[in-house]
Amino acid sequence: MGASPDVTSAPPPPRQHTMVTRARDGIFKPNPKYALTGTSPVSAVPQSVRAALRDPHWRDAMQQEFDALIRNKTWTLVPRPPDARVLSGKWVWKIKTGSDGAFERCKARWVVRGDRQQPGIDFGDTFSPVVKPATIRTVLTIIASKNWPAHQLDVSNAFLHGNIQERVYCQQPPGFADPACPNDVCLLSRSLYGLRQAPRAWFQRFVEHALSIGFRQTRTDSSLFVYKRGNAMAYLLLYVDDMILSASSQDLLQHIVRSLQSAFAVKDMGPVSYFLGIDVQRNRAGFLLSQSSYALDVLDRAGMSNCKPVATPVETS
Numbered sequence: 118m119g120a121s122p123d124v125t126s127a128p129p130p131p132r133q134h135t136m137v138t139r140a141r142d143g144i145f146k147p148n149p150k151y152a153l154t155g156t157s158p159v160s161a162v163p164q165s166v167r168a169a170l171r172d173p174h175w176r177d178a179m180q181q182e183f184d185a186l187i188r189n190k191t192w193t194l195v196p197r198p199p200d201a202r203v204l205s206g207k208w209v210w211k212i213k214t215g216s217d218g219a220f221e222r223c224k225a226r227w228v229v230r231g232d233r234q235q236p237g238i239d240f241g242d243t244f245s246p247v248v249k250p251a252t253i254r255t256v257l258t259i260i261a262s263k264n265w266p267a268h269q270l271d272v273s274n275a276f277l278h279g280n281i282q283e284r285v286y287c288q289q290p291p292g293f294a295d296p297a298c299p300n301d302v303c304l305l306s307r308s309l310y311g312l313r314q315a316p317r318a319w320f321q322r323f324v325e326h327a328l329s330i331g332f333r334q335t336r337t338d339s340s341l342f343v344y345k346r347g348n349a350m351a352y353l354l355l356y357v358d359d360m361i362l363s364a365s366s367q368d369l370l371q372h373i374v375r376s377l378q379s380a381f382a383v384k385d386m387g388p389v390s391y392f393l394g395i396d397v398q399r400n401r402a403g404f405l406l407s408q409s410s411y412a413l414d415v416l417d418r419a420g421m422s423n424c425k426p427v428a429t430p431v432e433t434s
Contacts, residue, residue, distance in 0.1 A: 143378045160172055163175055163225065169210060178225035179293070186274075186344070188304060192305050193304045194289070195302060203288055204239075204288070206228055207228055209228050211225075216349065217237055229309050229311040231338075239284065240313040266389065267362070268370060268386065269361055269390070270359075270362055276380060278308075278319055279318025280307060285304075300419075319358075325376070330344075341355075342355065346347050349366070353406070359393065
């Protein structure tokens with residue numbers, strides 16, 4: 118008789134997937150966009166208000182945010198009304214980087230707890246439109262065919278410009294409470310990040326100003342604004358606080374920028390090059406739109422950095 122099978126033998130090894138990844142090859146390269154290195158000019162993102170206030174870089178960022186709130190007359194300090202619903206908030210910190218992952222600045226934002234709001238009491242409608250991708254491509258095609266200048270604009274603290282109609286209270290930002298009345302609360306007159314109605318309030322305020330300087334909204338896309346005075350013409354695309362502005366002349370473009378700056382903290386970023394995560398390159402044939410920076414970042418985190426994304430040209434014919 119033959120030998121009996123060995124029941125004590127080890128089970129077969131588990132099957133491994135055949136995909137070749139950097140981790141399986143022992144390659145580990147942290148993306149500097151998400152992991153700070155020792156050469157970073159600032160420390161890591163703080164984990165508490167106390168830690169942020171001890172760091173001069175982050176305290177300066179918080180001070181800039183607080184100064185913007187005060188300068189914008191965002192609230193009025195009042196004694197806490199009895200039985201009032203007072204929203205709490207928190208500081209949010211972020212390291213801003215450019216499209217190439219290089220450090221730009223430290224950013225702090227005071228955000229209220231909008232999840233504690235009650236519909237019909239301290240907020241109503243919340244819907245706010247944004248420009249459609251098809252509209253962006255169509256307008257870029259028109260701009261390229263007419264060879265008009267096109268600039269990207271950015272609005273600092275956009276939501277702080279929106280007016281709110283409801284009666285909303287929030288706590289004073291930790292670390293910046295008024296020493297003369299530390300127990301008072303903020304009665305909001307402007308919207309804050311985190312409020313349910315903040316995007317809608319900002320959009321309505323922008324529409325009011327855009328109409329007052331000669332723009333009109335289009336029927337097909339309420340976030341596309343058109344300016345026309347005789348032979349002078351301009352297009353403005355709005356996506357929350359990012360804009361693309363193009364005009365039939367450089368003088369008209371700068372005139373519109375100054376008109377916007379009279380009401381909002383608008384920064385002219387120059388010719389459009391990076392919009393909503395899309396790299397924009399312009400040549401004689403038109404615009405070349407590419408999400409290569411975003412795609413490479415995703416592929417890199419997935420261990421597939423050897424794949425190459427493809428750019429999409431915007432036809433002008």
